[in-house]
Amino acid sequence: MTEQDAITVQAPRAFLEVRDLRIHFPTDDGLVKSVDGLSFSLERGRTLGIVGESGSGKSVTSLGLLGLHNRKNAKVSGEIWLDGQEIVGSSPEQVRRLRGRKMSMIFQDPLSSMHPFYTIGAQIIEAYRIHNDVSKQVARKHAIDMLDRVGIPQPDKRVDDYPHQFSGGMRQRAMIAMSLSCDPELLIADEPTTALDVTVQAQILDLIRDLQKEFNSAVIIITHDLGVVAELSDDILVMYGGRCVEYGEVEELFHAPEHPYTWGLLGSMPRLDRDRSDRLMPIKGSPPSLINVPEGCAFSPRCAFAELNEGRSETERPELREIGPGHRVACHLDRADRRRLWDEEIRPKL
Amino acid sequence: MSREAGDTVTTPDTTATADPRSAGGQGEVLLEVSGLRKHFPVTRGAIIKRQVGAVKAVDGVDFSVRSGQTLGLVGESGCGKTTTGRMITRLLEPTDGRIVFQGRDITHVSQGTMRPLRRDIQMIFQDPYSSLNPRKTVGSIVGAPFRLQNVETESGVKKAVQDLLDVVGLNPEHYNRYPHEFSGGQRQRIGIARTLALRPKLIVADEPVSALDVSIQAQVVNLLEDLQDEFGLTYVVIAHDLSVVRHISDRVGVMYLGKMVELSDAADLYKNPMHPYTVALLSAVPVPDPSIRSARERIRLQGDVPSPLNPPPACPFHTRCWKAQDVCGTVEPPMVELAPGHQVACHFPENAPADAEQQVAKAAGRA
Structure with a gap:
């Protein structure tokens, strides 16, 4: 679908709808x-977890949603509808008006995503005043309120601190305060807790959950940690090689997953809520290069069950098919086979 | 030294060939660390530097590791686990304390004396991107230990390196490739091959899998376990991921602000954590099971870890602990063995026998 078509298509009903999004980067190597x-x-008030390994395209997706890709380097096609407005075909100026106000992002590393020369307060005030016509004093008061809201002690003093004067957890809180300063309806958190210690991670996850309840925003949380998505998400999208391989409600995805890659992820992680297993069940090989994504099913070279369907996985790309209410899987394996494999071979070993 | 009652093992058994994964551990004590300290001076002044304080990165740590066992060290950033690992490998000079390896005190031996010992003590680093020289081929990187230690190999260094690559699951044909041609997981395997080159006895692995993707993490964890079985290796694994540590460790030490707060057999630690900090750490780990997320009882610690420049007096955790009483800020809790093989430094331990508080009080001399 070209960009021209995209604009003429009727706006969907869902708050956020992404259709056939493609983000390609032409490079010297291909x-x-x-x-x-x-x-x-995604609807308001719901949380979508996007899970995948490095290079699965999850962060590129989130930057695409915010319209942050440089059109000179990236070829973006498809449609992204946010509350009735299409983003892919919009001008950079139109997207800029949405960004920060209607949608905003929490980045992984708050130290490198904040400006070291400006105080925390100045950075929040700047973002707020771009979208709201208020005086500096009002904006400053708002910044202090936001810092207080995310649990920074003595916000009226800390507002004048520089990022380096904050600890890692506090920086991430300040980052959240900044991204929430304009009450965004869509909040994208890209690995929000990966750089943090577990006890701080727990604080931040609680904070995101509470703030979502308060603002009724739609949240997309991008992570490689299945524990984090299980704690926060309503729905989960598993990405592999730039595509969605499985999508479903969180309970369904953890208790009756149907894609061998999802099985592999679950088998790879040691779990504290189970007895210690003798051996982990890793996925063999490593993720594909996005220049040479295998033809057919991208996961087939690493799939332990690829031979079950006589080479179909290597030649034919599996479509994402609905197999139950809200549960979609892209796999060539027979449904009955998948269920049998999960029940008999995978689940008992988890 | 306040923690003389450390993890001293009373009956060193000499049958070193026992099943390396048995948690009780028959192997002899390979490494013994007592009262280990590392204080980094903080200086002020440009020309005449005067010391104005010290970062107490590690402040009195005792433990021992039996041959063929794995000790996991966990804790949050800044707790001193990496510094401890670096002192064991003598990449850092300890300020105080003793490190005994195979019955020999190596705490302050010179570089020259240490060099032959480096064959026996090796390290796996966290970041497979910065720990391999980008301008050297894999053959040169993995072969370096042979050159540096002047070790003769039966059929040449090249053959030895190719064997090592095979052992860690890499293609021996990739001998002449450069690190950038490999993925993160493969690079970590190269690092492990280099570590194994001289058949060390003790390997200190500092966050060996934290830079890797989940599916690759599991491959490397399995590889480390296989190598341990094959070569009878002893590991000290430093990690912040509690589930990985439980999976690979026989014993686990929990560190907080430079001190060991709990040391126990892995299974017991995760089942009956006694130190409130361990309890809080375990309850903070997100569990990949959505059906229990609302039912779980969580302990949320407030605030951040205090600065090691100016740690709280007595029990380092009392400023964030929900069980803290006055005594926690005045008397340092000693390490007490409250269950077989399970030591904890806390005045008011959780999941402990009924008379635990009396035992601690007695040990602290405040009965």
């Missing part, structure tokens, strides 16, 4: 297909 046909939708 075309990097970071995101290659991704579709999903």
Whole structure:
């Protein structure tokens, strides 16, 4: 679908709807297909967890949602509808008006995503005043309120601190305060707790959950940690090689996953809530290069069950098919086979 | 030294060939660390530097590791676990304390004396991107230990390196490739091959899998376990991921602000954590099971870890502990063995026998 078509298509009902999003980067080595046909939708008040390994395209997707890709380097196609407005076909100026106000982002590393020369307060005030016509004093008061809201002690003093004077957890809180300063309706958190210690991670996850309840915003949380998505998400989208391989409600995805890659992720992680297993069950090989994504099913070279369907996985790309209410899987394996494998071979070993 | 009652093992058994994974541990004590301290001076002044304080990165740590066992050291950033690992490998000079390896005190031996010992003590680093020289081939990187230690190999260094690559699951044909041609997981395997080159006895692995993707993490964890079984290796694994540590460790030490707060057999520690900090750490780990997320009882610690420049007196955790009483800020809790093989430094331990508080009080001399 070209960009021209995208604009004429009727706006969908869902708050956020992504249709056939493709983000490709032409490089000297070839075309990097970071995101290659991704579709999903999200309502207000719900949390979507996007799970995948490095290079699966999850961060590129989040930057695409915010319209942050440089059009000179990236070829973006498809549609992203945010509350009735299409983003892919919009001008950078239009997207800029949405960014920060209607949608905003919490980045992984708050130290490198804040400006070291400006105080925390100045950075929040700047973001707020871009979208709201208020005086500096009012904006400053708002910044202090926001810092207080995310649990920074003595916010009226700390507002004049520089990022380096904050600890890692406090920086992430300040980052959250900044991204929430304009009450965004869509909040994207890209690995929000990966750089943090577990006790601080727990604080931040609680904070995101509470703030979502308060603002009724839609949240997308991008992570490689299945524990984090299980704690926060309503729905989960598993990405592999730039595509969605499985999508479903969190309970369904953890208790009856149907894609061998999802099984692999679950088998790879040691779990504290189970007895210690003798051996982990890793996925063999490593993730594909996005320049040479395998033809057919991208996961087939690493799939332990690929031979069960006589080479179909190597030649034919599996479609994302609905197998139950809200549960979609892209796999060539027979449904009955998948269920049998999960029940008999995978689940008992987890 | 306040923690003389450390993890001293009373009956060193000499049958070193026992099952390396048995948690009780028959192997002899390979490494013994007592009262280990590392204080980094903080200086002020440009020309005449005067010391104005010290960062107490490690402040009196005792433990021992039996041959063939794995000790996991966990804790949050800044708790001193990496510094401890670096002192064991003598990459850092300890300020105080003793490190005994195979019955020999190596705490302050010179570089020259240490060099032959480096064959026996090796390290796996966290970041496979910065720990391999980008301008050297894999063959040169993995072969370096042979050159540096002047070790003769039966059929040449090249053959030895190719064997090592095979052992860690890499293609021996990749001998002439450069690190950038490999993925993160493969690079970590190169680092492990280099570590194994001289058949060390003790390997200190500092966050060996934290830079890797989940599916690759599991591959490397399994590889470390296989190598341990094959070569009878002893590991000290430093990690912040509690589930990985439980999976690979026989014993686990929990560190907080430079001190060991709990040391126990892995299974017991995760089942009956006694130190409030361990309890809080375990309850903070997100569990990949959505059906129990609302039912779980969580302990949320407030605030951040205090600065090691100016740690709280007595029990380092009392400023964030929900069980803290006056005594916690005045008397340092000694390490007490409250269950077989389970030591904890806390005045008011959780999951402990009924007379635990009396035992601690007696040990602290405040009965």
